[in-house]
Amino acid sequence: MPDAAAFLEADNVSVQFGGLTAVDAVSMSADRGEVVGVIGPNGAGKTTLFNALVGAVRATGSVRLNGTDVTQWPVHRRARAGLGRTFQRLELFGSMTVAENLRFATEAGALGERPWRLLRRDRFQAADRADEILGLVGLGDDGDRPAADLPPGSARLLELGRALCADPQMLLLDEPSSGLDVAETTAFAATLRAIVADRGVGIVLVEHDVSLVLALCARLYVLEFGRCIADGKTKAVAAKPEVRAAYLGDLLTTQVSRRRSRKAIGPTQ
Amino acid sequence: MSAWLPFVTTGVVIGSVYAIAAMGLVVTYRTTGLFNFAHGAVGMAVAYAFYRLRVDWGLPTWLSFLIALLVVAPAIGIVIDRFLFRALERSSQASKIVVTIGLLVLLQGAVQAIFGAASRRMPPFLPTGTVKVGTLYVGYDQMIVVGVAAAIFVLLTVFFRLSRLGLVMRSVVDDADLTEAAGFAVGRVRMFTWSLGVMMAGLAGILFSPIFQLDSITLTLLVLQAALAAAVFGRLTSLSRTVGAAIGLGMATTLSLKLLASHSDLLGGLRPSVPFIFLFAVLVFVRRGSLRELGVSAPWAGTLRAEAERWKLLAVGLILLALLVPDGKVFPLGTTLVLACAFLSLTLLIGSSGLICLAQAGLVGTGAFVYIHLTAEVGLPFPIALLLAGVAAVPFGLAIAVPALRLPSLFLALATFVVGQLLDGLVFSSWRAFSGGEGGIRGTRPSTLGGDRVFAVFLAVMVVLFVIAIGAMRRSGLGRALVAMRDSQPAAESLGLNPLWPKIAVFAVSAFLAGVAGGLYAGHLQVASKTFFSSFTSLLWVTVVVVGGVQSVYGALAGAFLLQFLPEFFGSGDPSVWVTPAFGIGAVLLAARPGGLVGSLSRFRPGRLLTRA
Numbered sequence A: 001m002p003d004a005a006a007f008l009e010a011d012n013v014s015v016q017f018g019g020l021t022a023v024d025a026v027s028m029s030a031d032r033g034e035v036v037g038v039i040g041p042n043g044a045g046k047t048t049l050f051n052a053l054v055g056a057v058r059a060t061g062s063v064r065l066n067g068t069d070v071t072q073w074p075v076h077r078r079a080r081a082g083l084g085r086t087f088q089r090l091e092l093f094g095s096m097t098v099a100e101n102l103r104f105a106t107e108a109g110a111l112g113e114r115p116w117r118l119l120r121r122d123r124f125q126a127a128d129r130a131d132e133i134l135g136l137v138g139l140g141d142d143g144d145r146p147a148a149d150l151p152p153g154s155a156r157l158l159e160l161g162r163a164l165c166a167d168p169q170m171l172l173l174d175e176p177s178s179g180l181d182v183a184e185t186t187a188f189a190a191t192l193r194a195i196v197a198d199r200g201v202g203i204v205l206v207e208h209d210v211s212l213v214l215a216l217c218a219r220l221y222v223l224e225f226g227r228c229i230a231d232g233k234t235k236a237v238a239a240k241p242e243v244r245a246a247y248l249g250d251l252l253t254t255q256v257s258r259r260r261s262r263k264a265i266g267p268t269q
Numbered sequence B: 001m002s003a004w005l006p007f008v009t010t011g012v013v014i015g016s017v018y019a020i021a022a023m024g025l026v027v028t029y030r031t032t033g034l035f036n037f038a039h040g041a042v043g044m045a046v047a048y049a050f051y052r053l054r055v056d057w058g059l060p061t062w063l064s065f066l067i068a069l070l071v072v073a074p075a076i077g078i079v080i081d082r083f084l085f086r087a088l089e090r091s092s093q094a095s096k097i098v099v100t101i102g103l104l105v106l107l108q109g110a111v112q113a114i115f116g117a118a119s120r121r122m123p124p125f126l127p128t129g130t131v132k133v134g135t136l137y138v139g140y141d142q143m144i145v146v147g148v149a150a151a152i153f154v155l156l157t158v159f160f161r162l163s164r165l166g167l168v169m170r171s172v173v174d175d176a177d178l179t180e181a182a183g184f185a186v187g188r189v190r191m192f193t194w195s196l197g198v199m200m201a202g203l204a205g206i207l208f209s210p211i212f213q214l215d216s217i218t219l220t221l222l223v224l225q226a227a228l229a230a231a232v233f234g235r236l237t238s239l240s241r242t243v244g245a246a247i248g249l250g251m252a253t254t255l256s257l258k259l260l261a262s263h264s265d266l267l268g269g270l271r272p273s274v275p276f277i278f279l280f281a282v283l284v285f286v287r288r289g290s291l292r293e294l295g296v297s298a299p300w301a302g303t304l305r306a307e308a309e310r311w312k313l314l315a316v317g318l319i320l321l322a323l324l325v326p327d328g329k330v331f332p333l334g335t336t337l338v339l340a341c342a343f344l345s346l347t348l349l350i351g352s353s354g355l356i357c358l359a360q361a362g363l364v365g366t367g368a369f370v371y372i373h374l375t376a377e378v379g380l381p382f383p384i385a386l387l388l389a390g391v392a393a394v395p396f397g398l399a400i401a402v403p404a405l406r407l408p409s410l411f412l413a414l415a416t417f418v419v420g421q422l423l424d425g426l427v428f429s430s431w432r433a434f435s436g437g438e439g440g441i442r443g444t445r446p447s448t449l450g451g452d453r454v455f456a457v458f459l460a461v462m463v464v465l466f467v468i469a470i471g472a473m474r475r476s477g478l479g480r481a482l483v484a485m486r487d488s489q490p491a492a493e494s495l496g497l498n499p500l501w502p503k504i505a506v507f508a509v510s511a512f513l514a515g516v517a518g519g520l521y522a523g524h525l526q527v528a529s530k531t532f533f534s535s536f537t538s539l540l541w542v543t544v545v546v547v548g549g550v551q552s553v554y555g556a557l558a559g560a561f562l563l564q565f566l567p568e569f570f571g572s573g574d575p576s577v578w579v580t581p582a583f584g585i586g587a588v589l590l591a592a593r594p595g596g597l598v599g600s601l602s603r604f605r606p607g608r609l610l611t612r613a
Helices: A046-054 A075-080 A098-113 A115-119 A127-136 A152-165 A182-199 A210-216 A234-239 A241-246 A251-265 B005-032 B039-056 B061-088 B093-115 B140-162 B164-174 B176-181 B186-211 B216-233 B239-261 B271-285 B308-324 B327-353 B360-378 B382-404 B409-429 B452-475 B477-487 B489-494 B500-525 B535-548 B553-569 B576-590 B596-602
Strands: A008-017 A020-030 A035-039 A060-065 A083-085 A170-174 A202-206 A219-224 A227-233 B130-133 B136-139
Touching (some): A020 A202, A035 A046, A035 A210, A046 A083, A075 A098, A083 A152, A098 A115, A098 B500, A127 A152, A227 A241, B005 B140, B005 B186, B005 B216, B039 B061, B061 B186, B140 B164, B186 B216, B216 B271, B308 B327, B308 B452, B327 B500, B360 B382, B360 B535, B382 B409, B382 B500, B409 B535, B452 B477, B452 B553, B477 B500, B535 B576, B553 B576
Parallel strands (some): A035 A219
Antiparallel strands (some): B130 B136
């Protein structure tokens, strides 16, 4: 359970869009070297919670990174402090090649810190780190392809690799397996395990693929209507009937709950 | 107090015309998501049509009025809908901006080609009698204008709130496919909206024409300014706030006339700038995220290539050209090369960041005036004056960058236009000691570069230096950061890049190059006048650069040669009569392809024309 020293700690984080409370007083933590899952039905506020953690939406409550209060920090500063992310809707640099995507990621933080560095040519690119990660995510043969031409599965891997190139301590992955087939998902899980084991990176995973969540995550947070309805060790959480109803297993109750959530939140989500 | 009343009345009347134009813009933007920079130009064109029918052909006023508003205006609206909007629906915001600016350039050029550049006087057509209200005389014409504006406001409000069609119009921009699927003829709704928008712009143009004169540029800018100001205050969506802002704008204009009339020249020039000062303040201080763009737009697809490797070939070619052209063409070639430098400063900005600056001519002008003062009065050596001309333009580039940090690209383009207007109004027009007023000021070249041919060779070298500088910028961390931000700013930030610095840097570098180009301009022409650097010129330049292509430095060169050098070889007369509209057409056709002319030519394959890219 969350001890005082966890790398990422969020306290009472709430996000409001107009009159709608998308995230309602959620507290969570994740440390280096562990994989934590965030699950819940569509529209439960998982992506909004991510955006609040990285600083992309205005939120109340507090977020701490490595003990420092970063609640007022913008996205790029939190990123330099070790918080990386991927996007549910792909956000690749489409006019660059795959390798250029990774190489830029190795220098983005350095360029972001000191403006005059912008005028230097290749100084802050770590080409060997980019090459190593290119191999790690299994895109070794695609380095020179335009990123815009990648199939969706490879594009997910490139986003993961690009986030890794910025040398994060904690990675927030938003639905990383969507667009991957079964074999690719298995390989992807192995890659994530290797990242956690070899680099000591922590991962917060928003994911719909139940088997992937159960296989990877040591702990789970379950969101429903923006509220955290359960959290704890994966096995214990997965056994709770209200969690099964909200998300896992039992199809019938899942559908009932989705219909409820649609009524509550509106037709768009 | 009573001395102020007439100005208040006039202010309300002018504001009502502004309101009509602005409501037209809001109606089209709200339904289509396309901000029509040509809104003023279509209003101007309808006013000219009215003039032709009524004055040239002698038709009765009421008939001319009906034909202009109910035949000509909807026809223009349908053309915009069919040929522009359909092609643009899902393209980038930058393409949309450039295409509508292209339409503006095209319409202004076409009207000027048909009616000539001289302005015309529109005889008044509304009743001229007055009625006494208290101590104040109010004209029937004034009451009619205010009444018409009020009626339109009420009708539109009721229409949008209550009618079924109004509801459909509001839903179209949110999700056209869904609206279509719900069984509404989205196409017809859009066509209707465009017609309505053009009619309102045209009505404003017609009402303005007896107050001001019938002049294609003035009228275009007048209607556009009004619409722009009101639209920004009304967030481009709220009719009531738009009307309120328009009336306020009209009053600010006339009251500042009263307030500043008795003051010195400096303050007198302030008057036309008053609305723009307000506008700029709003754009700078508006809460982040409160100005949002409507509709779907893709990211800008043109990427500036780092291709300075070929600079040697370019250098040889340009220098040979400067040495070999016949004597009579040396000077025009020099002008072309100067223009190429100015265009390259825009290519750097648009090509690498996808951001559009509509104040570039003002930046070039600043450089030109500073260069002349530094060489002629301070007596600084030529190269230092040239560098300082560049440095002098940088603060204005930064003034543009400030809103760039907070605004989405459409509102940023509006902000740059406002900066251009302020440069023109506050610096060039008001500060006569700096700009020399209408006549301009004379400058000199260094004696070693005195001859036209020598200076042309020097300019060729400068063009090559600009190309090399742009290539170096593109390959630097700044170039990569800009491409990354343009492809996906959220991703770039999530990797730790602070989006502040690259934007500030690119505007500063672009302004510096523009300022240097201004110094070259003054050195080549040996004169600089504010008439060269109007905000209208900025609009034309953006069109030309995008038509040439922003993916390659050769796009700017091609644009400069097509605009300035090629017409030299086509007989006598003013070639701009057809060159300007040609670029307008080019922008309309090419803006959806960010490669522009150069990109299209270099990728040309026979048969590709059939399979639309």
